[in-house]
Amino acid sequence: MDIRLYIRMDGVTQAVENLPRLNGSAQDALQLLKSLQFQLDLLAQQLPTFDEVQSGQATLKSWDEQYKKLRISLRNANL
Numbered sequence: 001m002d003i004r005l006y007i008r009m010d011g012v013t014q015a016v017e018n019l020p021r022l023n024g025s026a027q028d029a030l031q032l033l034k035s036l037q038f039q040l041d042l043l044a045q046q047l048p049t050f051d052e053v054q055s056g057q058a059t060l061k062s063w064d065e066q067y068k069k070l071r072i073s074l075r076n077a078n079l
Contacts, residue, residue, distance in 0.1 A: 023074070023078065026070075026074050027074070030067065030070060030071060030074070033063065033066075033067050033070075034067060036063070037060060037063050037064060037067065040056060040059065040060050040063070041060055043056065044056030044057055044059075044060060
């Protein structure tokens with residue numbers, strides 16, 4: 001067996017063995033993002049000016065869209 005092929009196969013094996021850990025980390029990060037979204041949703045309404053409230057809500061909408069995309073990507077990667 002060619003040494004380059006062995007090294008490549010060993011790297012693939014290591015990557016496959018790390019998938020459950022990486023999946024767990026991704027799930028944890030998604031939960032953190034969801035928690036931050038919830039906090040921002042509560043705090044955005046308490047901002048002092050209308051423009052700041054609008055900005056907070058725009059950020060919240062952006063985070064929500066990113067959360068949905070990331071969740072779908074993670075689900076598709078786990079198929």
